[in-house]
Amino acid sequence: MKISFKDAIAFSIIPQIIIVKWLGKHTDWIEIYYSKGIYPFISKAFRSLFGWVPFSVGDLIYFALILSALYYVIRNFSHIKTHKVAFLRDVAMVLSIVYFTFHFMWGLNYYREPLAVKLELTENKDYQELVNFTKLLIQKTNETQVKITNDSSLAVKVPYTHQQIFDKTLEGYANIKSIHPFLDYTTPSVKTSLFSTGLTYMGYAGYLNPFTNEAQVNGLLPNFRFPIVAGHEIGHQLGYSAENETNFIGYLVTAKNNDVYFQYAAYAYALGYCLNDVRRGDKEIFDELLLNLNPGVKSNFQEMAVFWNSYENPMEPVFKSIFNSFLKANNQTEGIKSYNAVVSLLIAYHKQHPL
Structure with a gap:
């Protein structure tokens, strides 16, 4: 059976979780290659991008995403009721993307060497x-x-x-x-x-x-x-x-x-x-x-x-x-x-x- 692109992204959350938990057992790798390696460049890049803005860009993004999600659900409620599996797949796809982005952007620091x-x-x-x-x-x-x-x-x-x-x-x-x-x-x-x-x-x-x-x-x-x-x-x-x-x-x-x-x-x-x-x-x-x-x-x-x-x-x-x-x-x-x-x-x- 052919797996669609959306299905692949949705199901990818399972291997992602396994990989993150496996990496979490290797604090030395996280410390060297992520917390002291990749992450400082990510952090400084985004601080440069948004730090000068006098208000919280992230808060506005959260607000826009919440409004968009509510608008989508309200507008497509009838379709969602008749296509529950497809909707749950789409939700899983979003969660998979968020999970990957969160850990790449910051979350792997949870597994770094203790202070x-x-x-x-x-x-x-x-x-x-x-x-x-x-x-x-x-x-x-x-x-x-x-x-x-x-x-x-x-x-x-x-x-x-x-x-x-x-x-x-x-x-x-x-x-x-x-x-x-x-x-x-x-x-x-x-x-x-x-x-x-x-x-x-x-x-x-x-x-x-x-x-x-x-x-x-x-x-x-x-x-x-x-x-x-x-x-x-x-x-x-x-x-x-x-x-x-x-x-x-x-x-x-x-x-x-x-x-x-x-x-x-x-x-x-x-x-x-x-x-x-x-x-x-x-x-x-x-x-x-x-x-x-x-x-x-x-x-x-x-x-x-x-x-x-x-x-x-x-x-x-x-x-x-x-x-x-x-x-x-x-x-x-x-x-x-x-x-x-x-x-x-x-x-x-x-x-x-x-x-």
């Missing part, structure tokens, strides 16, 4: 080390908060526009490359998302568009968190896909910034993750540590909680579940919980590079 290996870090989950590091972060966060406000009871208000934060984030990357050359970042393409309201209701602070290589930051985020997310999404652009690793990169590039507001944002961000891990281990110790936090720092944490709670909706768990499944399908076995795995990276790193 801990590159940095020669030995991670562990010793609870006492976690508590000690959290105490140090509390001290640094409190000191920086007072340095900014001169009053331990006042919340920090980051006084910059989004563009100023983007510019200062680039300065942070310029600083960090002297310590870690692999974090060298040029030809910037980082923007606020046109769909920031939708992202907020879905519970997302930002994302990297893998098809245009634009780093997108949720424009509704409080400025207290904005610098970290900008650094995080640029980390994705540099080819680091694991969320714990880009959380770490976002922290590192923000903490190494010369700007005191950025340093505060970084320390408070890391502290939040550490306190969560402390609480999971021993609620009494968590309560004791929390007493040492300046009221102004607590106000900033409360600001973030109020922000996310104000956009809480019944569909958010659904979106989180979809993203959780997506992460697990792409070599992040802990799914969304992988964000929290940044803590062991932070502790291991600061053993070598004390705060």
